Amino acid sequence: MVKKVKKSYNNSKTINKVLIHILLILISLAMLMPFFFMISTSLKSTDEVFAIPYKWIPEKVMWENYVYMWENAPWIKYFANTAIITVAVILGQVFVSSMAAYSFSRLEFKGRDAMFFIYLGTMMIPFQVVMIPTFSIIKDLGWVNELKSVIIPAFFSPFATFLLRQFFLEIPKELEEAAKIDGCGYFRIYWEIMMKNSKPALTTIVIFTFMWTWNDFIRPLIFLNNSETWTLALGLAKFQGTYTTQWNQMMAGSLITMIPVLVIFVLGQQYFIQGIVMSGIKG
Amino acid sequence: MKNLLKRFVMFAVIVSLMVSISACNSGNSDTDPDKAEKSVEENKKSDKPVTIQMATSGSAQEMAIREETANKYMEENENVKIEWIDLGNERFQKLLTLISSGEAPDILYINEFVFAFAEKGVLEPLDEYIENDEEFDLSQFYEGLIEPLKWEDKLYGLPQEVSPFVIYYNKDMFDEAGIPYPTDDWTKEEFLEIAKKLTNPEEKIYGYRHPGSDWFDQYLGWMSREGVSFYSEDLKSLALDTPQTLDALQFLNDMVHVEKVSPDPASIQAMGKGFDALFRNQKVAMDSAGLWMLPTYEAEPLDFEWDVVRMPKGSDNQNTKAGVLNWSISKDSENKDAAWDIVKYFVGPVGMKDVAEGSMALPASRDEEANNIIIESKFPENVNAFIESAEDLDLSDQMSSKRNEIFTAIGNEIDAMLLGEQTPEETQEKIVELGNKIMNN
Amino acid sequence: MKNKNSIEVRQSILQKEWFWGYTFLLPAIIGFLIFTLIPVSMSLYYSLTEYDGITKPIFVGLDNYKSLFKDKEFLMTLKNTFIFTIWTVPVGAFLSLICAQLLNSKIRGKKLYRSIIFIPNIVSYVAVAMVWQWLYNEDYGLINTLLGNLGLYQPPWLTSAKWAMPSVIIMTIWKNLGYNMIIFLAGLQGIPNSYYEAADIDGANSFQKFFRITIPLLRNTTLFVLVTSMIGAFQTFDQIYLLTAGGPNRATQVVVYLIYMNAFQYFKQGYASAMSCILFAIIFAATLLQFRLNRDNNS
Structure with a gap:
């Protein structure tokens, strides 16, 4: 009797799984579309880029687009600048945000929640309207056309702080209490309990910050002046002329510059493992 | 405990570092006016090394043309270094931010906003430099280009290149329909007749593509050819309550909404980035653009025979709009003389030759050597149409700092008309009302 | 001593x-x-001055705010922004949660699926806008070709005032799906397996588990996703700037687009600042409301 029930249960489970796969494959196709589109465009002649009706596969495959793309800008320099900026921003942001998040989520003091909301409010102001005053500050600091103009302001991310705060809130109080009894100070609790139990959240921040900083356009454009300090995203914009755009080369460039972000994403995924917090409690 | 102390010290060091970085840097930010003046004096006297910041924009190919000229200049003037300030493709946004924060480059790259910036008082008038320079001849530039560079009778910029609008047409489609090729002296009535014959609504083939009105130049051109002058004499109010304006609106309406020889502006907008896609794919027979299409058409020849012809004559004239690039010198520059010397070089024979060789635009002056390069290219056959159009430029719409706001609002109303939501008369009424409201604000 | x-x-x-x-x-x-x-x-x-970004600001008190409340274009733009937010945020969050839930199970190839769903996020809006302009093309686009083959109605997506906003909303949800999914995935890691095991013993089905365990225990994550998506939605700019430029006939004009135009095309920094102050007040109020609702649900 029990066996029979289990079998039918397993059968319906298999059907479910097949349905889920079909659904996921459909979603994936929709999601991959721009990717196919970019690959296809990057290999087309200008004439075919806008062929009507649209062609998925170029009639004449133009690998040389990648060569032209490569010759169009000092990509190695751009890559180095972008890498420096991205790594520095991630380190600084994780450091500043996690400390603030710990304070906002776990420490009791006067004005805490008000300060949190004010900090969160930073996100609610469109950059367009603070751009000129922000640039004035960068100028007063003497940072114009230096990488730190893009790096240091990005440390103070309400997004990362908010995300970590929400995750710190989920960490069971018991862990903290136990640590306190063991004589741990606040820094140890912050590091040993909060940080070590928030790997999925920290990974999320690393992925997002990497992606945003890597692709960031308007801030670097305003704060950095020329190819000495420029980033990949700005280099890509150089395919856009005053009136015309080299779409095939731009797509080629976009594809190449996307690769590091994809790699970080794939690497980051291994930290999405069930039950980190609970293993802490059991131990 | 020890561990904790160590971390705390580290933390304190980092924080104090950050504070000190910001503190000491903000200390030097104030520029010393005395010092600035002194350095100008010194530069005049000697060949001391100077660095001139020069703004630039556009694609890598456009940038290469600028670099070519700059390198030649620096070879001749070893004490001068030109440092690029690239505005990227958000020219106006970055330029405004730089100027607003007192970080304006010595030489500004401005397209259609010389008048506006002159009015705001951030540009150096160039008249004295020109007067003191015997070789410099202002009359070599097309008058239509110089006009909008003046504010209160002083000149605030010099043009580098110009790209007048002409009509690109598909010869094969003309042949097929048995229509003779247009000539430079055609009229807008002839144009409309031809466009009608080339239109085939069932196959979604159009005689002409009238771009959406967010591309001001396109509708402003048709207005100008009807004899519309955009502003009153004193430039303080709009002058669009004229019969000429109504004629122009009527013509646009006939062309797009009544005769439907062009896709409507919403469809054009939705085509987005592939703005010459319809012409390439032979879905439209005629398209209006400047010289910027030439390099791509040269690198990858189109599948059909084509040529260019001047914009058709309107009831009043054969005026043309154009894309332009102008240089100005910042009022706050500490090295104005050096900056002037560079600007002069760029708009002189060497710079103009580089423009012509770049083949993305016309030289803004009548410099013979440079223009011969264009003429002799014979690409396309009637390349002369561009040069002749440059003699009939009307860029007077640029003579207001409220230009963008006014013509965005007007463009929206014209689009509504072309979509059949209002008549030309209603449109004119709204345009006049909106425009005056903005001007008087 | x-x-x-x-x-x-x-x-x-x-x-x-x-x-x-x-x-x-x-x-x-x-x-x-x-x-x-x-x-x-x-x-x-x-925001209290008449300021063109260059010359000295002139103090005008609350004039900018007064004119804003009379400015039909601004009010219409606010309405567009609300519509955009109301659609993209809840629908987007819900779909992301479903994807996260599906890809948190022991399904084969989940890492691949996750990566694929995340891809639109990495691609810049410049490329995305180009893809969708073509997809949405009324005459030649892929979507209408498919609909035509199925004999269905072919909407004039980007070319009509009625369909333009839905087009932008669909594209935005599509692009952000993977982004919120990742946050939900990270949140799901914090839910102990033992809860689901206990529910299995009680004979709960997937739906019951989803609504009785997952959703309540993801409260903090959900709050985060809703708040940040809402803040992002109210500040939408890139896709409008690149896909529709606010058109046709201003049907997709949103507040930050108008702010950009005023600040950097019309020399009206003061007016643009006033707009963003109003926008800020709206977002701030909506955020507080969400925190309040969340707290009420908790107790």
Whole structure:
């Protein structure tokens, strides 16, 4: 009797799984579309880029687009600048945000929640309207056309702080209490309990910050002046002329510059493992 | 405990570092006016090394043309270094931010906003430099280009290149329909007749593509050819309550909404980035653009025979709009003389030759050597149409700092008309009302 | 004696929670003061002036705000922004949660699926806008070709005022799906397996588990996703700038687009600042409301 029930249960489970796969494959196709589109465009002649009706596969495959793309800008320099900026921003942001998040989520003091909301409010102001005053500050600091103009302001991310705060809130109080009894100070609790139990959240921040900083356009454009300090995203914009755009080369460039972000994403995924917090409690 | 102390010290060091970085840097930010003046004096006297910041924009190919000229200049003037300030493709946004924060480059790259910036008082008038320079001849530039560079009778910029609008047409489609090729002296009535014959609504083939009105130049051109002058004499109010304006609106309406020889502006907008896609794919027979299409058409020849012809004559004239690039010198520059010397070089024979060789635009002056390069290219056959159009430029719409706001609002109303939501008369009424409201604000 | 006292004081400070609270916040506070408070205060001041971005601002009191409430274009733009937000945020969050839930199970190839769903996020809006312009093309686009083959109605997507906003909304949900999915995935890691195991023993089905365990325990994550998506939605700019430029006939014009136009095309920094102050007030109020609702649900 029990066996029979289990079998039918397993059968319906298999059907479910097949349905889920079909659904996921459909979603994936929709999601991959721009990717196919970019690959296809990057290999087309200008004439075919806008062929009507649209062609998925170029009639004449133009690998040389990648060569032209490569010759169009000092990509190695751009890559180095972008890498420096991205790594520095991630380190600084994780450091500043996690400390603030710990304070906002776990420490009791006067004005805490008000300060949190004010900090969160930073996100609610469109950059367009603070751009000129922000640039004035960068100028007063003497940072114009230096990488730190893009790096240091990005440390103070309400997004990362908010995300970590929400995750710190989920960490069971018991862990903290136990640590306190063991004589741990606040820094140890912050590091040993909060940080070590928030790997999925920290990974999320690393992925997002990497992606945003890597692709960031308007801030670097305003704060950095020329190819000495420029980033990949700005280099890509150089395919856009005053009136015309080299779409095939731009797509080629976009594809190449996307690769590091994809790699970080794939690497980051291994930290999405069930039950980190609970293993802490059991131990 | 020890561990904790160590971390705390580290933390304190980092924080104090950050504070000190910001503190000491903000200390030097104030520029010393005395010092600035002194350095100008010194530069005049000697060949001391100077660095001139020069703004630039556009694609890598456009940038290469600028670099070519700059390198030649620096070879001749070893004490001068030109440092690029690239505005990227958000020219106006970055330029405004730089100027607003007192970080304006010595030489500004401005397209259609010389008048506006002159009015705001951030540009150096160039008249004295020109007067003191015997070789410099202002009359070599097309008058239509110089006009909008003046504010209160002083000149605030010099043009580098110009790209007048002409009509690109598909010869094969003309042949097929048995229509003779247009000539430079055609009229807008002839144009409309031809466009009608080339239109085939069932196959979604159009005689002409009238771009959406967010591309001001396109509708402003048709207005100008009807004899519309955009502003009153004193430039303080709009002058669009004229019969000429109504004629122009009527013509646009006939062309797009009544005769439907062009896709409507919403469809054009939705085509987005592939703005010459319809012409390439032979879905439209005629398209209006400047010289910027030439390099791509040269690198990858189109599948059909084509040529260019001047914009058709309107009831009043054969005026043309154009894309332009102008240089100005910042009022706050500490090295104005050096900056002037560079600007002069760029708009002189060497710079103009580089423009012509770049083949993305016309030289803004009548410099013979440079223009011969264009003429002799014979690409396309009637390349002369561009040069002749440059003699009939009307860029007077640029003579207001409220230009963008006014013509965005007007463009929206014209689009509504072309979509059949209002008549030309209603449109004119709204345009006049909106425009005056903005001007008087 | 004195010395001993000060050591005691110091020790007691080091034991005070508020002291550590501020200490941990210190870097964030410094950054906030320099890079946010100063620019925002300046912008707040500009909102009370007539300012073109170049010449000296002229103080005009509340004039900008008064004209804004009479400005039909601004009010219409606010309405568009609300419509955009109301659609993209809940629908987007719900779909992301479903994807996260599906890809948190022991399904084969989940890492691949996750990566694929995340791809649109990595692609810049410049490329995305180009793809969708083609997809949405009324005559030649893939979507209408498919609909035509199925004999269905072919909407004039980007070319009609009625369909343009839905087009932008669909594209936005599509692009952000993977982004919120990742946050939900991270949140799902915090839910102990034992809860699901207990529910299995009680014979709960997937739906019951989803609504009785997952959703309540993801409360903090969900709040985060809703709040940040909402803040993002109210500030939508890129896709509008690149896909529709606010058209056709201003049907997709949103507040930040109008702010951009005023600040950088019309020389009206003061007016643009006033708009963003109003926008800020709206977003702030909506955020507080969400926190309040969340707290009420908790208790």
